[in-house]
Amino acid sequence: xxxxxxxxxxxxxxxxxxxxxxxxxxxxxxxxxxxxxxxxxxxxxxxxxxxxxxxxxxxxxxxxxxxxxxxxxxxxxxxxxxxxxxxxxxxxxxxxxxxxxxxxxxxxxxxxxxxxxxxxxxxxxxxxxxxxxxxxxxxxxxxxxxxxxxxxxxxxxxxxxxxxxxxxxxxxxxxxxxxxxxxxxxxxx
Numbered sequence: 001x002x003x004x005x006x007x008x009x010x011x012x013x014x015x016x017x018x019x020x021x022x023x024x025x026x027x028x029x030x031x032x033x034x035x036x037x038x039x040x041x042x043x044x045x046x047x048x049x050x051x052x053x054x055x056x057x058x059x060x061x062x063x064x065x066x067x068x069x070x071x072x073x074x075x076x077x078x079x080x081x082x083x084x085x086x087x088x089x090x091x092x093x094x095x096x097x098x099x100x101x102x103x104x105x106x107x108x109x110x111x112x113x114x115x116x117x118x119x120x121x122x123x124x125x126x127x128x129x130x131x132x133x134x135x136x137x138x139x140x141x142x143x144x145x146x147x148x149x150x151x152x153x154x155x156x157x158x159x160x161x162x163x164x165x166x167x168x169x170x171x172x173x174x175x176x177x178x179x180x181x182x183x184x185x186x187x188x189x
Contacts, residue, residue: 030058031170032170035168041161065090080112090127135170138168144162
């Protein structure tokens, strides 16, 4: 079976689980715009323009722990297409008028060209989200110890201290022609 087929199958399974949890879900799908990474103290010239698109769904809960399902495609650090699907658990901290910070982790399956024979490999990374009502910034960190050992990319950069990945997360309702509420930052009163 093709590696991309595994990722698509995994993503479809997450969607089915999400459909089954509709009663718990706030129904909010978000559009994720992948855009940038930063390779800390890297000697090698890595691709830091990680353009791509994805989706993320947050499941409603009465606790401060937020569950998410996600799927993305983007250009990786070696300028090759990458595909991933997974889920996460983050602790939400609220502040101000509608602002929040989520801290936790994401677990996923990913395929990357020339990594693991183009077969899916698992990952678990720390992640944070800084956001408001309809817009947020996802930040994921891959420590230096994980960069080569997990991906087996054979392009290890001995000076690199880790990689930060940045994504813009937008409420999918912003793109709906039927949506009259385009307020980005705070809840209306």
